[in-house]
Amino acid sequence: MTDVIKRDVFENVEKETALNQLEKIFGKANVSDKPHDLYPYSYDMTESPHHMPDMVVIPENVDQIVEFVKYCNQYRIPIVPYVSGNNVGGLTIPEFGGIMCDMGKKMNKIIKVDESLMYAILEPGVTFGQLDSYLKNHTNLKYGLAYAPPYASVVANSLLSGLTNLSCCYGGMSDWLNGLEAVLYTGEVVRTGSCFISKEYREDNWFVRYPIPDLIGLFMCWQGMTGIVTKAAVQLWPRKNYNTALVAIVYGSDACAELIREFGRSECCEDVSAVPPDVVKMTFGIEYPEKQPEEPDWAIIISMSGNTEELLKAKVNYVKQIFEEIKKKNNYRIFLANFGPFVDVLGKEFAIYYDLPNIITPLYEWDGCTWIGSYANPNNLGPLMEKCYNLFKKYDIGPIVYMKSMKASHYAVFRPIVRYHKGREEEKVKKLQHELLEVMLEYECVPYKTPRWITEIIRKRCDQNWIKLLEKVKNMMDPNGIFNPGKWCL
Amino acid sequence: MSIINQPQDILGLAIKNMLEPVLEDEKILKKIKNLNKVIAMDLKDLYPISITFNKGLISIDYGEKPKYDIKLIVSFDAFTGMAEGRGGLISSFLKGKIRVKKMYRIFTILKFASIFIPAIKKATEKPIIENLYNVL
Numbered sequence: 001m002t003d004v005i006k007r008d009v010f011e012n013v014e015k016e017t018a019l020n021q022l023e024k025i026f027g028k029a030n031v032s033d034k035p036h037d038l039y040p041y042s043y044d045m046t047e048s049p050h051h052m053p054d055m056v057v058i059p060e061n062v063d064q065i066v067e068f069v070k071y072c073n074q075y076r077i078p079i080v081p082y083v084s085g086n087n088v089g090g091l092t093i094p095e096f097g098g099i100m101c102d103m104g105k106k107m108n109k110i111i112k113v114d115e116s117l118m119y120a121i122l123e124p125g126v127t128f129g130q131l132d133s134y135l136k137n138h139t140n141l142k143y144g145l146a147y148a149p150p151y152a153s154v155v156a157n158s159l160l161s162g163l164t165n166l167s168c169c170y171g172g173m174s175d176w177l178n179g180l181e182a183v184l185y186t187g188e189v190v191r192t193g194s195c196f197i198s199k200e201y202r203e204d205n206w207f208v209r210y211p212i213p214d215l216i217g218l219f220m221c222w223q224g225m226t227g228i229v230t231k232a233a234v235q236l237w238p239r240k241n242y243n244t245a246l247v248a249i250v251y252g253s254d255a256c257a258e259l260i261r262e263f264g265r266s267e268c269c270e271d272v273s274a275v276p277p278d279v280v281k282m283t284f285g286i287e288y289p290e291k292q293p294e295e296p297d298w299a300i301i302i303s304m305s306g307n308t309e310e311l312l313k314a315k316v317n318y319v320k321q322i323f324e325e326i327k328k329k330n331n332y333r334i335f336l337a338n339f340g341p342f343v344d345v346l347g348k349e350f351a352i353y354y355d356l357p358n359i360i361t362p363l364y365e366w367d368g369c370t371w372i373g374s375y376a377n378p379n380n381l382g383p384l385m386e387k388c389y390n391l392f393k394k395y396d397i398g399p400i401v402y403m404k405s406m407k408a409s410h411y412a413v414f415r416p417i418v419r420y421h422k423g424r425e426e427e428k429v430k431k432l433q434h435e436l437l438e439v440m441l442e443y444e445c446v447p448y449k450t451p452r453w454i455t456e457i458i459r460k461r462c463d464q465n466w467i468k469l470l471e472k473v474k475n476m477m478d479p480n481g482i483f484n485p486g487k488w489c490l
Numbered sequence: 491m492s493i494i495n496q497p498q499d500i501l502g503l504a505i506k507n508m509l510e511p512v513l514e515d516e517k518i519l520k521k522i523k524n525l526n527k528v529i530a531m532d533l534k535d536l537y538p539i540s541i542t543f544n545k546g547l548i549s550i551d552y553g554e555k556p557k558y559d560i561k562l563i564v565s566f567d568a569f570t571g572m573a574e575g576r577g578g579l580i581s582s583f584l585k586g587k588i589r590v591k592k593m594y595r596i597f598t599i600l601k602f603a604s605i606f607i608p609a610i611k612k613a614t615e616k617p618i619i620e621n622l623y624n625v626l
Contacts, residue, residue: 339622342573
């Protein structure tokens with residue numbers, strides 16, 4: 001049941017008055033305070049506490065958002081930006097109430113694709129599926145797929161340092177932002193990146209982010225607490241003619257960690273991702289998989305591409321050479337195979353690990369799903385895997401651990417994921433999550449898309465000058481605390 | 491006619507996934523009904539499984555049942571080769587990539603091959619992921 005914590009969102013203006021004003025801005029059909037319209041915004045699939053918003057608005061252009069923000073700032077009404085609510089961190093749950101600004105419904109246009117300079121300007125509601133489909137049909141470019149539902153937002157994921165199946169080459173999605181447009185608390189519209197030059201002097205151009213001061217950072221990973229981002233330019237990448245994928249079957253966490261790291265460093269792979277075979281079993285419908293004594297511990301999926309067959313083969317040969325060297329040096333029990341036939345043998349359910357919908361299906365089969373996503377030190381993956389896997393077993397919860405080499409293994413992603421039945425497993429899940437977090441912090445992981453409970457723990461360990469700076473920036477960007485209040489405990 | 495258990499291991503699940511589609515084929519069904527045997531399959535780099543045919547029912551279990559009728563010892567390379575269409579059961583056997591224990595039960599071997607070969611062929615005749623090169 002959704003809780004309604006006591007609060008006073010409308011202490012400075014009557015709710016009815018606010019509703020009338022918002023209807024003037026957005027049109028009556030695009031504003032609601034009806035519980036049945038608000039309920040879907042009050043929760044997500046995680047264990048984060050539920051909370052009802054007071055209203056929802058559905059904008060369709062920047063001018064409306066400008067008027068909206070000015071009004072809310074005048075009366076100090078909280079605004080929670082929302083697209084699809086798939087962040088797996090409770091980030092769009094309005095923990096202090098307020099107004100949901102749902103940009104997923106009408107602000108979902110691909111404004112421009114510049115094929116020559118390889119970028120696209122997107123509204124926040126543009127989804128991975130939508131962008132991929134557009135690029136496939138109209139260009140020879142691609143973006144990337146995020147191991148998230150195809151209806152997840154590209155811009156929101158970029159702002160939250162998400163990752164894709166090209167991140168082994170190009171890093172997190174934040175690195176792919178050329179610029180953005182945001183509405184500040186004053187209602188001013190600001191543009192950062194190479195689009196910072198006034199239109200009086202130059203045609204709109206969003207081709208690069210630097211070398212000006214990087215003000216994009218004022219909105220990056222702030223979980224919507226510093227302004228409403230209304231569009232963003234994302235980098236696109238050439239679609240290659242020849243593609244392949246391999247799968248490494250691995251016994252032992254140290255072997256898996258070394259392979260992930262070294263495959264990433266080879267600079268030949270678009271993606272290097274690992275999961276335990278338990279995930280495969282869950283895909284077959286086994287709810288609580290038991291590892292058999294001689295079964296492998298991990299499977300690594302490696303995807304590669306090349307503009308010519310020769311180039312692709314050369315890359316594969318180099319990766320194979322790395323594999324053989326590691327196998328020989330350590331006497332690891334590891335095997336390498338083509339991924340395509342592996343999928344043919346296991347079934348079409350496994351093709352989604354390579355292409356759209358590109359989701360780990362077991363995650364979405366139950367009503368509860370939560371994770372601790374983190375950027376990790378690649379040298380620590382071995383003990384992280386071992387310890388976190390054992391914690392899953394301790395709590396008798398099916399282990400889903402997802403790892404990825406990022407940006408040629410400058411860093412990695414380490415993400416233990418818990419699917420659970422809401423209402424009857426939450427306490428157990430919370431205990432597991434706390435123990436997982438302790439291990440991850442011990443091994444230098446930096447959590448991302450942090451829910452409140454993780455933020456509270458991290459804040460205690462932060463350098464206090466960092467916290468002070470965080471608070472100063474927040475106060476500067478949002479002096480009345482209207483933007484997604486409560487996140488990062490601010 | 492069905493596979494009566496849900497295997498709890500990856501290899502067992504893969505074998506089940508390959509066998510299920512051919513259970514719709516009347517000719518193969520007839521062969522399965524006539525094959526009341528236990529086939530041990532040792533994917534020697536990984537682990538063994540047992541496929542039990544009993545009056546038309548099939549069960550697939552982790553590990554090697556002690557009283558098997560024949561045992562196929564298959565290298566990882568041979569198994570993936572069959573899945574990729576690089577080598578069939580017979581040619582892999584002739585090349586020594588598959589060894590058979592209790593070889594004298596030649597009719598059991600042939601009967602099992604006549605079920606397993608179409609199963610592999612059916613699973614791999616049309617790649618699920620298009621435009622993906624097998625370059626290893």
